[in-house]
Amino acid sequence: MIKLLTAIALSTGALIANANAQDLTGDAAAGEKVFNRCKACHAVGEGAKNKVGPELNDLFGRKPGSHEDFKYSDAMIAYGEDKVWDVEHLTAYLAAPRKVVKGTKMAFAGLKKEEQIADVLAYLATFDPDGAKTGE
Secondary structure (H helix, E strand, C coil): CHHHHHHHHHHHHHHHHHHHHHHCCCCHHHHHHHHCCCCCCCCCCCCCCCCCCCCCCCCCCCCCCCCCCCCCCHHHHHHHHHCCCCHHHHHHHHHCHHHHCCCCCCCCCCCCCHHHHHHHHHHHCCECCCCCECCC
16 A cells, blocks of 8 residues: 555656646757856755745746745745746746836846747756756
8 A cells, every 4th residue: 555655756756847848849958058047146056045046946846935045035035935936937037027026126127038938947947956957
């Protein structure tokens, strides 16, 4: 019975991961170039640390305003009470951060091209919690 439950749990996790990957239509290599605009405030990859903004490893599925050791605005904490970062929420936020979360500390005005947003999301999705690349 334990083996069966373990198999079901692993299968469910794989299905969820595949569903998330299917939502990502961008080009991770192009997204790495777009992410250069983000590097002044955010880090990703092995050894990434919080900067002016939180590090972004394993971003998908994370509750907004919840990364350890980062001091978020009250607005971001409130925004994240009933959400997780997924393609829908990240797309809206990256297009207009201050419009989506009034009172966010993020000074960046946003990415105006949908393709750039899709690409940077595909890039960010390639990092696991430790910052190792999971595949593209």
